[in-house]
Amino acid sequence: MLSAIRWNHPFWREHFDSSAAFGMGLSYAEEISRTEATIIKSSSEKLLAFWHLELTLGPPPSNWQTLLRLHHRSTALGLFGKDSGSNAVTLVVRHAFD
Numbered sequence: 001m002l003s004a005i006r007w008n009h010p011f012w013r014e015h016f017d018s019s020a021a022f023g024m025g026l027s028y029a030e031e032i033s034r035t036e037a038t039i040i041k042s043s044s045e046k047l048l049a050f051w052h053l054e055l056t057l058g059p060p061p062s063n064w065q066t067l068l069r070l071h072h073r074s075t076a077l078g079l080f081g082k083d084s085g086s087n088a089v090t091l092v093v094r095h096a097f098d
Contacts, residue, residue, distance in 0.1 A: 017058040024051040027073050036086045044084040049076035067092040
């Protein structure tokens with residue numbers, strides 16, 4: 001379950017084909033991630049809050065874009081547990097086929 005909002009017309013759009021987005025919702029993991037458990041140094045929770053920040057940039061008028069996204073899973077200040085979560089950064093190069 002995720003809700004997101006995207007800003008398609010930032011002020012720098014005349015120089016870059018770009019957008020910015022923020023989304024949040026719930027994240028359920030069937031199995032506890034070893035990475036999360038190692039970072040936390042305890043057991044993590046299966047159900048956590050999730051949010052992401054995303055920025056896309058590309059030269060206009062091109063079908064190529066670079067996407068940078070931060071994924072964040074957390075306890076939401078203790079709502080879903082006391083000590084759990086993780087962060088992940090992704091960098092993607094994508095091409096739109098018309």
